[in-house]
Amino acid sequence: MHRICTMKNQLNKKQEELIERYGVIQEQFGLSPAAARVNGLLTVADQLEFTFDEIRDVLSLSKSATSNAINTLLTLDYIGYRTKMGERKRYFYSKLDQWKDKMEKGLNRYQEYNKTMKEILAQRTPETTDYNNKLEELTQFMDYYMQEAQQIIKNWGNL
């Protein structure tokens, strides 16, 4: 059974450009180039669900690159997939929701940062008053910011 070329999942120039731009941004957030492009494709394309091989074809990636990219994105919960009755293949889609979740988790990283800053402050000589005060102000600012930011996120939806 050979495949008929349907041009179904063809992208236009603008979409290609947006996938690249989105990809670059995502790389800066720590994704590999391939993972960033896959995520871009699933975000930009009009087609909402892509199979493994469609992703491969459209982005010209090797099987291993595709496999690894998909699994990273699944682990990070950036994408999900569903299956269809009587088919084995998976249909991958972008998870646009739970951005709020990710933002909240992002804040937790600062929590850890601040924990270390407080420990640094705690063990310092009391002699460097000026410096210590600045350090203390910083830790307080971070506590304040994280608390307020959490509130901001919670408020969204019911304002």
Place this chain on the structure above:
Amino acid sequence: MHRICTMKNQLNKKQEELIERYGVIQEQFGLSPAAARVNGLLTVADQLEFTFDEIRDVLSLSKSATSNAINTLLTLDYIGYRTKMGERKRYFYSKLDQWKDKMEKGLNRYQEYNKTMKEILAQRTPETTDYNNKLEELTQFMDYYMQEAQQIIKNWGNL
């Protein structure tokens, strides 16, 4: 003129551990291992100012590693230096302030992200209503978050 060992800038165990921990966190924020340790040293040590060679000695870094680390940190404005009358060497210190600045600049990265998201939304087919609505909610959430976060930062100091 040979150098007498003064043990002046010796660190205790706790300080060493904190420099390493702080360093790891900073690496996650994109610094090279050496730059992260230098920044850690200048943050943790009781001694507030270190010369090039003191940094080298305490952290056992090569000249090139030290030089590159210092210059990255200067460029990023994580550290500064001053000089003393009649001396050529520079005394480096941690810039603890302008954290607010950095936070604000951090928000700008999301601004760019969101700009791209809006462009993605703008060029999408109107057919995928559900998806488009989610995407729109996301861009609105990000606008809202950034605005509020900016406000939070501005409010600090005069509450």
Place this chain on the structure above:
DNA sequence: TTTTTAGTTCTTGTGTTAGAGAACTAAAAA
């Protein structure tokens, strides 16, 4: 003038990452 100081820049080695391609696997179809 020569030497020392305070670095910077260049060269080289090492380790890590990303991804291609091939080999492999497990389930379903033929």
Place this chain on the structure above:
DNA sequence: TTTTTAGTTCTCTAACACAAGAACTAAAAA
């Protein structure tokens, strides 16, 4: 039973980042 599908895993290579050490430089000291 053999083949196809839908991937995963392994091997290998190219590219790159980090840092050591040597060579270099410009200003100050001797």
